[in-house]
Amino acid sequence: MDIQDYKSWVIDFYKKRNWYQYNPFIRIGFLTEEVGEVSRAVRSLEIGRDRPDEATQPEHVYKENLMEELGDVLDNILVLADKYDISLEDILTHHQMKLEGRFKE
Template sequence: MHIREYQEWLQAYDEARGWHRVSPSQTLVHVMEEVGEVARLVLTLEGYRDAPEDDAALRAHLQEELADAATFLFKIAYQYGLDMEAGLQGNMRKAEERYPVDQGREDMARYLERQRANLRWMEGGDPRTPEGRGGPP
């Protein structure tokens, strides 16, 4: 399936039910609701929250919620006459130009060091020193 095909199907699906008349701002609220559900599942998969399900079930649920969020984003796009396939192709070009591989790796190294510092602080150490003693990051 191509992205454009999905977007066209979604618009026809909504029009058949009269749902295409829901305002984009209300659709955006639905996006936010779905993203909240995605956040809850990610926190659970990372161990921040108790997991009532096994990882496979959580991942399947996450896939469903991500698709729900994407569906509402695609709806906003069709409501404004935007082609998401073209938008995503443009996004790919922009990302490649904006973040060369070497820069991305440098950024990731900085990110990982910051995460190590955060972990030292969470364990009661100083995030500024490898041996770790002191205050917040």
């Protein structure tokens, strides 16, 4: 799927469910929560879970969970970019220029 098509789809999806209207401060809270869930998913993949009330799962289950959580992070980033009318292309170009300028080879 093309990222621009996905961005349009996710913005529409969030708007239809009244999830889009939250202000950026609230959206950052959602993003932070999702980043924490990514951390937990990576931990599960890298060192496992060590809670006695959690059964060990096959690796593909942990990877699927990581994919879901990364998608949640991406959605929140796309919504924030849309709220500030920042294109994905501008984000990518700006970030690439920053990294190339900072880490010249």
